[in-house]
Amino acid sequence: MNRPSRCAHCRRRFVPNPRLKTQRFCAHKPCQQARKATWQREKMATDPDYQANQRDAQHTWQHQHPDYWREYRLRRADYRERNRLLQMHRDHRRRAQALAKMDASVAVSFVTPGVYHLIPATGAHLAKMDALSQKCHVIPVT
Numbered sequence: 001m002n003r004p005s006r007c008a009h010c011r012r013r014f015v016p017n018p019r020l021k022t023q024r025f026c027a028h029k030p031c032q033q034a035r036k037a038t039w040q041r042e043k044m045a046t047d048p049d050y051q052a053n054q055r056d057a058q059h060t061w062q063h064q065h066p067d068y069w070r071e072y073r074l075r076r077a078d079y080r081e082r083n084r085l086l087q088m089h090r091d092h093r094r095r096a097q098a099l100a101k102m103d104a105s106v107a108v109s110f111v112t113p114g115v116y117h118l119i120p121a122t123g124a125h126l127a128k129m130d131a132l133s134q135k136c137h138v139i140p141v142t
Helices: 029-046 048-064 068-075 077-096
Strands: 114-116 134-136
Touching (some): 068 077
Antiparallel strands (some): 114 134
8 A cells, every 4th residue: 555645736645556656746637737847847958859849839830820919919908008018118128228339439537557348237238249358558648
C-alpha cells in the first residue's frame, strides 16, 4: 500500500498510483493542468525539436486565423482600453529616456583630460551603435 503524499500544486494529501513511481500531482483538474503546464515549460526549455514543432503549429494556426486579433480587439473593449493605457505608459517612458547622439554637443567651460565613454545611467537609455570612446587632451592657450 502506498503512503499518502502531498500534491505539488494544491498541497492536499493524496494516495499516488502504485504504477507511477514519481507521481507528484493529484487527480484534480487544476492540478493536472498545472502538471501539464510544468511539463511543457520544461520541454520548451530543453528540447529544440519540441520548440520547432510548437513554433510551426503556431505559424500554421496564425495563417488559418489571420483576423483573430482584429476581431478580438473589436469584441473586447476592456482589452483595447488596457492596451491603450499601457501604450501611453510605454510612450511616456520612452520619451523620458535620454537619447545620445554623436553630433550633440554642450558648451563646456572646462574639460578634464581623460578617456570618456558613453554609458547608460540606468541601463535603459538609448545610444547610437557607432558611439566611440573619446580621449580628450587639454591644449593650453598661451
